[in-house]
Amino acid sequence: MYEYISGKIVEHGPAHVVIENNGLGYFISISLYTFEQIRDKKEVTLLVHEQIREDAYNLFGFSGREERELFRHLISVSGIGANTARMMLSSVSPGELTTAILSGNTSLLQGIKGIGAKTAQRVIIELKDKIGKSSVDEMKLFAGPNNTVREEALSALVMLGFVRGASQKVVDKILAAQPELSVEQLIKASLKML
Structure with missing residues (x-):
């Protein structure tokens, strides 16, 4: 199973992206939320979810771990397929969708x-x-514009050998106080607290 695909963006639109990696072009279906995150990038790393069926082999891409987890939760619900889950993540942000589910807001979900x-x-x-x-x-932090900075900092801290859970708490605490930090500044501040 693929975890992620990194490479040069050859083509992209609101519902898909083609990423070239080592001479292969991967057609990956994405949500509008992910499209907004990668719109101006020339190279990207997308977390992926594979869907293997008798008649098709599909890849779905996500800009962050939380969006992919929410997608996987959604497709586990009877009656919701991958395209419906992608539509839900395109209609409202993952943070708004999570809040609607936790608060029991059926009217927001029915609006999709x-x-x-x-x-x-x-x-x-x-x-x-x-x-x-x-x-x-x-999830509120995740819904904000700091998601890319947050994810890159978390990935770097995990690569340095720190536990993801502890790193996540420190990163979230720092971002709550100083949301304008760059990835490098966030990593340095986190290292001082870990």
Whole structure:
């Protein structure tokens, strides 16, 4: 199973991106949220989810770990396929979607194309406990513009040998106080606290 694909963006649109890596072009379906994160980049690393079916082999790409986890939670709900989950993540930000699920906001979910009353209720019932394990504060941070800086800093800290959970708490605490920090500044500040 693929974890991520890095490479040069050859083509992109609101629903897909083609990434060239070692002479191969990967067609990856993305949400509008991910498109907004990578729109101005020439090279990118996308976390991926593979979907292997009898008639197709599909890759779905995500700019951050939290969005991919939310996608995987959504497709675990009966009646929601990969394209519906991608539509949900394109209609509202992952942070807004998580908050809607945790607060039981069926009207927000029903406002998404293809989601009726029964499906909205099923999503809330099946995912409230699963998603409730991560804090709402973390999702608010994730919904903001600091996601790329946050993820890059976390990845660097993990590569340096620090535990992801502890690093995440420190990074989130620093970003809450100083949201304008660059990746390098965030890593340096984190190293002082770890």
